[in-house]
Amino acid sequence: MNKLPHLFANNLAWSENLRHTDANFFETLAEQQSPEYLWIGCSDSRVPANEIVGLMPGELFVHRNVSNLVVHSDMNCLSVIQFAVDVLRVKHIIVCGHYGCGGVAAAIEEKPHGLIDNWLRNIGDTAMKYKNELSSIIEHRVKIDRLCELNVIEQVQNVANTTIVREAWQRGQDLTVHGWIYGIKDGLMRDLDVSVSGN
Numbered sequence: 001m002n003k004l005p006h007l008f009a010n011n012l013a014w015s016e017n018l019r020h021t022d023a024n025f026f027e028t029l030a031e032q033q034s035p036e037y038l039w040i041g042c043s044d045s046r047v048p049a050n051e052i053v054g055l056m057p058g059e060l061f062v063h064r065n066v067s068n069l070v071v072h073s074d075m076n077c078l079s080v081i082q083f084a085v086d087v088l089r090v091k092h093i094i095v096c097g098h099y100g101c102g103g104v105a106a107a108i109e110e111k112p113h114g115l116i117d118n119w120l121r122n123i124g125d126t127a128m129k130y131k132n133e134l135s136s137i138i139e140h141r142v143k144i145d146r147l148c149e150l151n152v153i154e155q156v157q158n159v160a161n162t163t164i165v166r167e168a169w170q171r172g173q174d175l176t177v178h179g180w181i182y183g184i185k186d187g188l189m190r191d192l193d194v195s196v197s198g199n
C-alpha cells in the first residue's frame with residue numbers, strides 16, 4: 001500500500017493528462033532524452049525548474065542544490081555538467097538563482113547552522129569579494145537580494161572556468177552559459193546579462 005496516496009493520485013492524474021494530449025508521450029520519451037538546456041538552480045521548493053520556464057519532461061536537464069552553487073571540487077555538479085555538455089550536447093547552461101534565497105541569507109548571518117555552513121562558505125567568499133558594494137546597501141533585504149545576484153554571477157564564472165566547458169569551447173562546441181534570477185514574489189525571471197560563450 002502506498003504510504004503517501006495523495007502523491008500517487010496526483011501522479012496518476014498527471015500521467016493521464018499527458019497521455020490525453022499525446023497517447024505515446026512516455027513511450028517516445030523513453031527512447032531518448034535530448035534536452036537543449038542544463039538548469040543549475042536552488043533546491044528551494046518555490047523554484048521548480050521545469051514549471052518556471054514551461055518546459056516538458058525531456059526538455060530540461062536539471063541540477064539543484066542549496067543556493068545554486070558550482071563548486072570546483074563538487075563531483076556531483078561537475079558530473080552533471082560533463083554529462084550535459086559531452087554526452088547530451090546541451091546548447092545552454094542556465095544558472096538560475098532567486099531573490100530571498102535562504103542559503104544566501106544564512107551565509108552572512110552570524111549564527112551557526114551546522115554542516116551546511118561549510119557549503120554556504122562559498123557564498124561568504126563572494127560576500128567578502130564584493131564587501132564594498134554590499135556594505136553600501138543599508139536595507140538588509142536589499143543586501144541579501146544583491147548577494148543573490150552576485151552569487152549567480154560568480155557561479156556563471158565558475159561554470160565557464162570548468163575544464164569541461166573550456167574544452168567544449170576549444171573544440172568549437174556551441175555552448176552558452178547564462179545567469180538568471182527568479183523572483184519568488186512575482187514568478188518572473190530576469191536575465192542578469194552575464195552570458196558567456198566560446199565565440
Ligand code: ZN
Pocket residue numbers: 042043044066067068098100101102103104
Ligand atoms: Zn535558494
